[in-house]
Amino acid sequence: MFKKQSIFLSLILSVIAFKGFSQQSVPLSLKMKNVGFTFNLNAQGTPVYQISYGKNEAVKSSVLGFKLDQGISLAENFKLLKADSVTVDETWKPVWGEVAQIRNHYKQLTVHLVQQGQKSILLDIVFRIFEDGLGFRYEFPVQENLKSFVVKEELTAFNMTGDHKTFWIPADFDSNEYKYTSSPLSAIDARKWGLISSGTIEGNIPDQSAVQTPLMMKAANGLYINIHEAALIDYPSMQLHVDKSTFGLSSSLVPDARGNKAYMRTPFHTPWRTVIVSDKATDILSSKMILNLNEPSKIENTSWIKPMKFMGVWWEMQVGRTSWNYTDQMETLHGEGKYVPNGRHAANTENVKHYIDFASKNGIEGLLVEGWNKGWEEWTDDKEEKFDFVTPYPDFDVKAVSDYAKAKNVKMIMHNETGGSATSYERQMDTAFRFMNRYGYGSLKTGYVSGIVPRGEHHDGQWMVNHYIRSIKKAADHHVMIDIHEPTRPTGLHRTYPNFMASEAGRGNEWNFFSDGNPPEHETILPFTRLIGGPMDYTPGIFKLRDYAPGVPERQMHSTLAKQLALYITMYSPLQMAADIPENYSAHMDAFRFIQDVAVDWDDTRIVEAEPGEYITIARKAKGKNEWFLGAITNGEKRETVVKLDFLDKNQIYTATIYADGKDAEWKTNPENYQIKTIKVTAKSVLKLMLAPGGGAAVHFRLLTNPKL
Template sequence: MRKIFLSLLYALATFSLQAQTNPLTASQGKTTLNFSLSSQGEPKYTVKFAGRDVIRPSALGFVLKDKTSFDKNFVLLSSEIKNVDETWQQPWGEVSQVRNHYQELTIHLKQNTTPAGLLDIIFRVFDDGVGFRYHFPKQEGLNYFIVSDELTQFNLTGDHKAWWIPGDYDTNEYSYTNSPLSKVDAFPVRDAATDIAVREVADRYSVQTPLMLKSADGLYLNIHEAALVNFPAMQLHVDRTTFGLSSSLVPDAVGNKAYLHAPFSTPWRTIMVSNKAADILSSKMILNLNEPSVIKNTDWIKPMKFVGVWWEMQIGKSTWSYAKSADDVDASGKLIPSGKHGANTENVKHFIDFAAKNGIQGVLVEGWNVGWEDWFGNWKENVFDFITPYPDFDVKALQDYAKAKGVNIIMHNETSGSATNYERQLDTAYGFMNKFGYTSVKTGYVGRIIPRGEHHDGQWMVNHYERVAQKAAEHKVMVDMHEPMRPTGLQRTYPNWLASEAGRGNEYNAFSTGNNPEHETIMPFTRLIGGPMDYTPGIFKIKGYSDVPGRQVHTTLVKQLALYVTMYSPLQMAADLPENYEQHMNAFQFIKDVPVDWDDTRILEAEPGDFVTIARKGKGTNDWFIGAVTDENARVSTINLDFLDKGKKYEAIIYADGSNASWNNNPEVYSIKKMTVTSKSKINLVLAAGGGAAVSIKQL
């Protein structure tokens, strides 16, 4: 049901200098936005929450390549206020319906210079924060133009506690650092992250968004952006003395930031704020600031769980490549098989059989196509053609086999960073998928980007990722993108763009020092703020999968179950090997049962870096699922089940860490118990150090 209430208040006047300095205000609930012009005609804004300062007076504006300044000498032409309260339906998501309730203040500015530049600033004030964007109207003297710098500031009220990663142009795959803003130093973190393939941090005091903050007086803030289209990703420069943050756009190969054509609207800059951490996780501001779906019929878009030929290659059991190297050929020039190639027909059938037996909808196959012997590190443009399989991968036979078992094979298109090569072949690659019945693709961009000199998070690649989503939609293909810029809610506009990686996933436990126990308690407040993540949870063999001494997953087995609820994605991989699941089929039952699409979500408790507990209601059912995760500290959580339907009885199955479990000692021990519960019940969840709890609640 859609309900829209609009009220328009127009204020058209010529303002004196004194009037310009008086603030214009918009508010919603506890959040208030004030806008004013300084005596020099500089646009400024402030934000308050429940009467408390959140953002001190902060500048707005741009500098263009031709030195044109869009940050001062403005007068106010007019302003408009609009109130919106609507509800819209998601094709998939954490909730089925989203309320979009805000007050919008639009500011129309004109410079008192020659030429007289025009600039609009649009603020939307929600119960849980503020979003704002710039609009360059069509105007004389500004047609095609180049942005040199964005001057947006977020001046904070103190030395807030921050959970941050470096402002890297090419990766978001760092572990999070927790420090006051005054201690931010990106260079040592960058230099220590030798497990990341490509890194470029130009500013020592830069951090990536979403940036999670907590003030000394208990306010939680999150700064990010929404609807990133035709613009570079925004990072933040930290002033360690004044605690001001300023926008820093990712440059292109020649140092420019954005190439624009008026009229043009920038992405939204977002500030979430609450005195409750849980409110940050439940916010729908990012989604609401994106445009509605451009895909009219979304019936073909199907969230799913999947297994795949992937983890075995991460841990060295098999390889992506068919031969040991590109030079390992016989007298006729054909590659000599190494005997370790994972994406072979028989091995893929093994995964299809496991998926079919356990009601898993998909099987991902990486390393199926030629080129893996020479794919990484050479900055080579033409590596993969996305249609030619290795000799031991029978495309037609496997697709027939999977179809007969009711399983979808998920295509894998690794580009090795060569976006130009991929764009030339998009129609060919997706036509191949259509021919053989592949409904989804996982893309990858490991390596330095081609066009050479461009960055993963720059304007050219932002546009590339959108072009991929558009082309995939034309072919009715669902997409899971790896190594893109961090998401900004575009899953609303392109619901076939189901998930992204764009963060430090579970895979780092396979080939590096891994992810520390607090990692999964931070990610919901940072990386997942913008959209779903393909985190690849579900590793059951916590130790003993690697020959490297001490290498292990830094969680308990039960925490891996809980991640299916706390790390939201409509694509969830059961990432471990079938044989490891077969040793724990009673625990694997939770993975079989847990949905990937939801009607409702409740954030029951949360504190960044410490713990997260979330309850979700399965789409079209009366069944609820709870996931709880903790950091390196054990804890007991008492959960009130008052979200259940009153007067109904449910069976709760509680998957708990063993009494002597911890992430580094006995991580695979667990207990399972059943009990009858109602909306009046409370359950105690005992979480081991680095552990978790998972609960399925089904109506009787």
Template sequence: MHKSLFVVLLAAGLPALAQAPTPLTAHLDKVSLTFALGANGQPNYTINYEQKPVVQPSRLGLVFQDGQGFDGALTLTGSEIKDVDETWQPVWGEVKNIRNHYQQLTVHLRQKAAPGRRLDVVFRVFADGVGFRYEFPRQQALGNFVVMDELTEFALPADHQAFWIPGDYDTNEYLYTKSRLSAVDNSAQVKKSEEIAVRVAPDAQAVATPLMLKADNGLYINIHEAAQVNYPAMQLHVDRASHRLTARLVPDAVGSKAFLHAPAHTPWRTVVVSDKATDILASKLILNLNEPSKLTNTEWIKPMKFVGVWWEMQIGKSDWKYANSLDTLDAKGQLIPTGRHGANTANVKRYIDFAAQHHLGGVLVEGWNVGWEDWFGNWKENVFDFVTPYPDFNVQQISDYAKGKGVQMIMHNETSGAATNYEQHLDTAYQFMNKYGYPAVKTGYVGRIIPRGEHHDGQWMSNHFVRVAEMAAKHHVSVDMHESVRPTGLSRTYPNWMASEAGRGNEYNAFSIGSPPEHETIMPFTRFMGGPMDYTPGIFKLQNYEPTGKRRVQTTLAKQLALYVTLYSPLQMAADLPENYNEHLDAFQFIEDVPVDWDDTRIVAAEPGDYLTTARRAKGKDEWYLGSITDENARQQPVKLDFLTPGRRYQAIIYADAKDADWQKNPAAYQITRQVVTSKSTLTLRLAPGGGAAVSFKPL
């Protein structure tokens, strides 16, 4: 599925031991990169967009445990430039075809001092940004080595507006802060975010990536990474005076950052830039920097929508655990049930019936397996075996019932953070899924990680997540990982790794202060830059859904519909309870209709933290779906329909906020209208405070 159009090598190589002149440059369209060695022999790079500075001269380098890393003076021994322009097709995604067009500059460096180790820095310049990484060639002087620090810098020219969350070793589930870089201080937020299970953020000036920036000169800049394999996640330390960002790698249990053996390489460091916010969201730079699929057969990978026994647990209607504790036993030594266990056969069949009735592909069930009485907060290894159901969950009966209804069951494997225990059971767990016909699994890592001392975003766990994706692929199972490291485009390499959480999803509206209306307008520019998220949209009962009556989902119902288009995932949950959907089946029709795989995507209008309008064309059909969302401010959003096929007439079904809708005062008020449109038509969508609109376009 990978079709190369052309590759042109330009003769720029220099004799291996000759000192090459600097600076060296590479460019494509409006983006240019310059590499140079400073007077002290330290390498640096610069990025410009047209004549505007994006990254000013910034240091490159790495510190090794043996003191012989690439943090001292280096000699430039040669360089090459090549141009690549190719097109490839993802197994699933937001578009059918992806163009991978870049100019690559490879710089060969050698230490001036003994032992004279060699390092390559590879830059790829795209029309919408730059990716670069360190590569360690095979060499006598470099076998096994330990990276202690990465010196990569992003020296920004001004005090940009930033959308950021704390740089935490174990979670990406904070609310976003909008501030100038000079105001970054995460200490208060980390301390008060008690609803997050594990928080480790020792640097008050550290922010996580993807980091979204808006410059006063009109540029939009996103800093992240791509293809994070066998390496810890990169965070960024903010020098609030100089606006210089410096890489901070998540440490392991002994304080090191990465154990490597040459030949090796780091992940790509990415800078996406444009003078249009819409271009940031349309960028495929991060996907393009990942390797092609390692799976030769991908026909079994199927995007789907699903419902699940999950939200009712989040809001306290039922529970994951079967008994109050492991010590509540009857005379026969059996667990005494509380009567509140959600994952029981009769309840699961109810969800299967709803999925079948509304043509949804799957049903997820959490809390089906023994261990939930002892799973949280104990830092305990052997909690779950991933194959033993509770007495009231009949695996075979449920599987047969679902199959008879044309519905597939989605497995749930919560590890309680004990990744070692999960790895010991991996093959058995996935054989169990194969036996009972589960095509997908949602994994979870709530709690402190075992091996003890490791972090969710460190090198060990990054490799664990890849091992899980590989094991799942071996058994033809797709995976949705929760509490994982944030995505970096690895869904291209492992297309069965279809989604992750790694961010603050809709669930926080169930048990915390929730997420403000601007949250979903920031997430596409931050968390979603690296890949799809299991955000769990589709909540229809927006208030009075939990025992206290104090919490509320901070959107309108129409905005929940729009999220199916604006927040992409090939695994999309209809997260609310069947009975809540049954009260609004006319609105639920949009969830039933909207696809999860696309041939084309157009970012119609966007501004981080304010609004977003996205249109997508269904896979293999001339049907379009549009989602438009706003923050706490009401808006009138004009939408030109020039993405529709010229000369064709479409019926537009518009699911919109009612005139009196408001996320605080009247969130469930919506109206559904129909009209005939063409590619020359324009819609004007009225978005209520915290509101949105969803539109389907089907040809007449």
């Protein structure tokens, strides 16, 4: 349960009633440290806002509004009825996270507007200004002239001051798994990489000038600007259309099968639109604004929610050694109802026990098994009924595996791939979760590969947004933690539903096996983009970095082994996978020690240095321990990073075990070359870490209990 430590919760500082103001009303402004914000109604009665940082403009005057069904345009002719303001300063404790407690300090301005016309419509806009940015949302109060309605377009704009350097992926309605492009706003081409989702490029990426959020930008004057959203519930995902001539960004909501965006009934409020801004890149990564804009936990008893590391019967199938499906002869199955085994099925009882043995021996808490249940032979077909979530293949003994794992103190993780058929999964959810409870599965990974059923809906549309939340709530009802793959990108909802541990919603580590992989700068961009809204199940820890794909020798990890270790720190998740197979870890048990030791829950996090697309260094303090872990990664360039250890306790001596790139390490030609050494350090020490091209370094700091030894 989220426990608020009420340091100070201010009363309303002012309730300001503005009545009888003209459409050219006096601007309303708020400021928190360097961040300033102004609201106004322009000459047409259109709501507009502006954001500044210090003396610089961050977001130029930008319009707000909607187009609804029945020809209703909420874009002009508004009048200000009144405005309320409040200041809040409180501290709360997350169930798990990057820090032990979070300060939620903001000033809020609510403007109550009425659109003048034959049928007056009420619209409130709530702005919250923080020291690191602005969040705002629309609220539709109960009213006589607007009850049920359809959102056709949201007109929210974010007008930039110039042709900023931008880190972006295409606005695909059904996938976030694209490589990031770094370019000026004016050079954005959403169809640059073709289409990787199911469907057609015209249907899934209809706007060639649209990008996904979180969108990361850097202005010529040094400002870092990140645009995203918070608390996405009962509404479609927000993407952004880019006007390449004016550098203006505008909200572009993901449509449903009919082309509509959202179906609403008053009272209703949208998700928060968020703008994080700073002149330091490190501030973007340390921001907790999106979490603060989400509601506190709706789960009262959270004692069963536990971060953990896990392994998986997974990577061997990704690289083609074995298969998810049990048979290759579907004609026999359909003709006689009998399975003819292909001899390559990975999720068999004996193989799973082999993984359990390794995990148990090496202190890895959990094990995920994919491909255990019937349906994998036709899982990507365009049909509705694909999987049975309680019936195993003939070679997988659910009870025997569960009993064996329990005896070995390993927690089994359930896998429910839907193949995109959300309707079928919803019909089977209750049965599936009762099955998990029966056999002791406390964690679940779901998946939505392929096109969505109901047909015509999209992964990022309103219907699926609600489906994901239904699955999270159902999991909570059964005390099951959940990790969702192929969903919409997260928006901080893990504060409200802390059993929502992680999601994919981005281009994960397995893409280094697919196609041309992830370029070395990929992991230096993801924390500024995909991870802004929540943890990512990136699946780090691959140790065999080349020659793992039979028949495709050119495929390899765009990473050194030391960087794979560093990702456990720089790519935050409370659910971290040791993604490789046991045999590949057995060959490097000295390096595997870091995966055994690294924490997954934290009391403190320090962003030491960061620059999107170039480098990131992060230090984290383990929950309840005086131990720190540090991860440093670079792009394709060799780099020396100098780290002051002033985050360590003063007047204490620590041992620092350093897992670093070897002298001749390089991601392409010599990726598995690493070195390990242990030295003594204090808070006054400075570490110099050499990072190879595509490389990194991981450090474990332990308090030295007897400095004389």
